[in-house]
Amino acid sequence: MALLGSGCRDEPGMTGRGAAKKRYVDPLRPAPYCAAFAKSTGTPMTDTRAPALIPENPAFLNAKVLWVRHWNEHLFSFAVERPASFRFRSGEFVMIGLPGDKKPLMRAYSIASPHYAEELEFLSIKVQDGPLTSRLQLIEPGDELYMGKKPTGTLVLDALLPGKRLFMLSTGTGLAPFLSLMRDPDVYNAYDRVVVAHSVRRVSDLAYHDEMEARLAEDPLVADEAGAQFHYVPTVTREAFRNGKRLGAMIEDASLFTGIDGAAALDPETDRVMLCGSTEMIRDFAKSLEEQGFVEGSNANPGSFVIERAFVG
Numbered sequence: 001m002a003l004l005g006s007g008c009r010d011e012p013g014m015t016g017r018g019a020a021k022k023r024y025v026d027p028l029r030p031a032p033y034c035a036a037f038a039k040s041t042g043t044p045m046t047d048t049r050a051p052a053l054i055p056e057n058p059a060f061l062n063a064k065v066l067w068v069r070h071w072n073e074h075l076f077s078f079a080v081e082r083p084a085s086f087r088f089r090s091g092e093f094v095m096i097g098l099p100g101d102k103k104p105l106m107r108a109y110s111i112a113s114p115h116y117a118e119e120l121e122f123l124s125i126k127v128q129d130g131p132l133t134s135r136l137q138l139i140e141p142g143d144e145l146y147m148g149k150k151p152t153g154t155l156v157l158d159a160l161l162p163g164k165r166l167f168m169l170s171t172g173t174g175l176a177p178f179l180s181l182m183r184d185p186d187v188y189n190a191y192d193r194v195v196v197a198h199s200v201r202r203v204s205d206l207a208y209h210d211e212m213e214a215r216l217a218e219d220p221l222v223a224d225e226a227g228a229q230f231h232y233v234p235t236v237t238r239e240a241f242r243n244g245k246r247l248g249a250m251i252e253d254a255s256l257f258t259g260i261d262g263a264a265a266l267d268p269e270t271d272r273v274m275l276c277g278s279t280e281m282i283r284d285f286a287k288s289l290e291e292q293g294f295v296e297g298s299n300a301n302p303g304s305f306v307i308e309r310a311f312v313g
């Protein structure tokens with residue numbers, strides 16, 4: 001495990017545990033946000049209120065928030081303590097929520113941590129008038145959330161047939177399940193090449209860019225494998241960036257395959273594809289993949305591609 005400093009540690013706005021001491025942390029765990037950043041984005045400062053504890057509910061687990069990082073005004077990450085009883089497969093999602101008027105207000109969230117992690121990390125949108133995220137974006141370390149007891153999902157190794165290259169194609173918060181899978185050693189055992197492509201509107205939407213650009217070099221478990229097998233393909237479609245094409249266009253002109261061993265096109269015999277993102281992206285890609293001979297997989301019937309919407313709407 002890597003021993004990292006917590007970043008922004010001298011700032012009063014630090015939102016993680018133990019501002020003054022070092023501790024073992026997940027290398028993809030972002031540094032807590034700085035006071036200056038919190039101020040500039042209007043994010044409420046920390047250490048100013050008591051933790052928000054919630055009543056127990058037999059249907060859910062109570063999970064304590066460990067840290068929060070705001071990427072921009074639309075996006076943040078947070079982690080909760082992993083309840084001892086909680087098991088999941090890398091790539092699955094779980095219900096997360098807060099107390100509601102009559103019953104808890106719950107939404108599906110992909111777990112961004114790999115299955116062995118001690119903390120459960122999430123990457124979240126901030127929908128300003130969203131019933132859950134208008135409130136969830138205000139969480140602070142020490143607060144409690146509700147968490148479902150039964151994770152599930154199709155973006156798992158079990159739903160794919162064996163292959164040589166794994167392409168994980170995401171838009172927006174659809175990156176979340178791939179953050180889990182890219183840190184799972186089983187993924188590197190199963191595939192020779194592990195590709196994560198992330199399409200976003202703005203440069204600041206490229207969450208975890210630096211860690212992926214460095215090929216997970218700080219990861220205690222997969223750094224060696226990722227150094228040889230992992231490929232990160234970011235694209236920013238509404239701001240200047242070195243790459244500005246949509247993922248479909250990058251497959252068509254073969255630029256998505258630059259530097260990756262094998263053919264400069266998808267092959268249903270040897271390539272496996274996971275899709276997570278907007279409904280339109282998934283619909284367009286699923287249609288195109290099926291036309292090329294790919295078959296959608298499920299937990300019961302593994303196939304050559306799998307899909308999960310990153311949100312409904």
Ligand SMILES: Cc1cc2nc3c(=O)[nH]c(=O)nc-3n(C[C@H](O)[C@H](O)[C@H](O)COP(=O)(O)OP(=O)(O)OC[C@H]3O[C@@H](n4cnc5c(N)ncnc54)[C@H](O)[C@@H]3O)c2cc1C
Binds near residue numbers: 124131132133172313
């Ligand atoms: C299987 C599954 C996994 C999911 N995993 C995640 C995840 O890891 N991270 C995450 O942030 N959300 C995820 N979502 C979406 C999440 O369940 C909620 O919709 C989101 O938290 C917003 O909740 P809300 O109550 O504030 O607004 P909602 O009423 O749920 O949504 C309002 C509107 O906001 C937009 N919206 C909602 N979620 C997103 C999003 N993620 N990206 C872009 N636009 C969105 C849509 O237009 C939607 O109609 C997932 C959804 C599904 C079905």
Ligand SMILES: NC(=O)c1ccc[n+]([C@@H]2O[C@H](COP(=O)([O-])OP(=O)(O)OC[C@H]3O[C@@H](n4cnc5c(N)ncnc54)[C@H](OP(=O)(O)O)[C@@H]3O)[C@@H](O)[C@H]2O)c1
Binds near residue numbers: 171237246281
């Ligand atoms: N992210 C922001 O800065 C921002 C700002 C204001 C509001 N919002 C709200 O957040 C919601 C979601 O925004 P988001 O940025 O997370 O997701 P998004 O609108 O789905 O865009 C994310 C990425 O997916 C691409 N994309 C969209 N449809 C695609 C398709 N069919 N095939 C291939 N690529 C596709 C987009 O390219 P294109 O850019 O070419 O569409 C963009 O690069 C929006 O509906 C909006 O209400 C977001």
